[in-house]
Amino acid sequence: MVKTAKSGEPTITRHLTPERTDCPHCGGPMRADDANPRTVHTLAGITRLHLTVRRCHQYGCVARRRPYRPEAGGASVLPRHEFGLDVIALIGALRYTEHRSIPEIRAHLVGRGVTIAERTVTNLLDRYDELLAVALADDRRLRTLLGRQGRVLLGVDGWQPDVGHEVLWVIRDCLSGEILLAESLLSARHQDLGELLAAVKAACPVPVAGIVSDGQASIRKAVAAVFPDTPYQRCPFHFLREAARPIYEADRHAKKELQKTVRGVRGIERTAEGRTDPAADVIRGYCSAVRSALTDDGRPPVEASGLRLHDRLTAIHESLGRAEEKGGFRPNSGSGKASSTGGLEATLDLWLPVRTAFAWVHQAAHILGLEAPPGTVIRAKLGGLLGAMRRHRKAAGERAKGVDHFVKVSRRYWPGLFACYDTPDLPRTNNDLEQAFGSHRYHERRATGRKGASPALVLRGSARLVAGLATRRQKVTAADLAGANPAQWKQLRAALEERRQRRVERKRFRRDPQGYLKDLEIKLNQLSLPA
Structure with missing residues (x-):
């Protein structure tokens, strides 16, 4: 949205003069040649700045006629910008601490008397990212x-x-x-x-x-x-996730086969619909337990969702069996026992190898999670576990290849798994x-x-990520933004703009490949022409 409202008249007037009156190069006096007026929108109101510019007029001075502007000018507004640094700081705070969208930020500023367009808010947010990243x-x-x-x-x-x-x-x-x-x-x-x-x-x-x-x-x-x-410490979480991948995939496969065989839950639920007797409540309760078990997924590498499903269905089956022994529900009463029994029996051969392999994974996670012992003790414990896995790999049955993969990945990660135990304050993971x-x-x-x-997360991430994390950690003021080095800010802004242009070129090629290539051919032919 473009700015359609006319800016108001200045309500505040400030006269700024350079603190230095002598030339820093030759030591001669600097005369106040002219005043550079500027209108700046700040949170306090529309401000009219009168900047006195001094110049050295001594012949032979290397800085002769070079303008020397007030130092306080850069503490309130950026060069060739209409809005003050306090407005930019507020935009950054609204964005990163209150999660406001661009239209919401504009509405907030308009409510505070700052006439601004949405596109300008976007541009000033970019300036906030750049200035804060440079200052930090x-x-x-x-x-x-x-x-x-x-x-x-x-x-x-x-x-x-x-x-x-x-x-x-x-x-x-x-x-x-x-x-x-x-x-x-x-x-x-x-x-x-x-x-x-x-x-x-x-x-x-x-x-x-x-x-x-x-x-x-x-x-x-x-x-x-x-x-x-x-x-050098390598994250044990990533190590376990990569090493246990075949074992986790075997668990997922067994879970999928078990889910295929667990059928009839919806049919049992229909038998209890519209009923208010206690038996119907019990039926609905068992069906809810089965549904909860089917939809509960674990997170790799330590949590095995298949084993969890198998254990919970087994617990449901045993609970129904105990109720049947005491004279409660019968299998034909619609309690859900038959729907889980067939699946457990059909997939019985899949679970023993997976359970054995995952027991080793849990032992490795437990060993790496110890804090008190030094690295030599952890190294010896994990080495002993890997040796036992190699010796007893046949106990994993069809999942023996997964055990071999775990040992192979362990050898690759081995040099970097124990530095955190011998180096004070070194994190165990990179989480x-x-x-x-x-x-x-x-x-x-x-x-x-x-x-x-958003594509901008990487395109402008070198500034945006730094600014976003810092703003949520501490309050940023206009003085913090004014502390950014102007030369470094211009350099960062030029690098980000060049990266943006490369992204624009890729987008242009996707839209019109032939036209894009034709323009490049014209430029290439022009280079071959004589000067």
């Missing part, structure tokens, strides 16, 4: 913060909501929670990630005491190249960083109403 990445601030800690523990992870597009790599300090680097790359190669890790290593004023990440191959190779002697990704994605969907992830 200030070298002096990070050096002071990390210097108090004396060390850093890095968490590394990549985020790619859209397959085939950019990957947002984030390197975060696990002790302070500060994001040290966030950069979108077109690939997940370990060479590119190694450059990011090398940049963090060079800029870090204190030693890197440990690193934690998932088991992605590119991250492992990059860490090995840049931090060969640093303790905190992944939860930060999920939290931002949830808040983004809540504010925009999108069902899927």
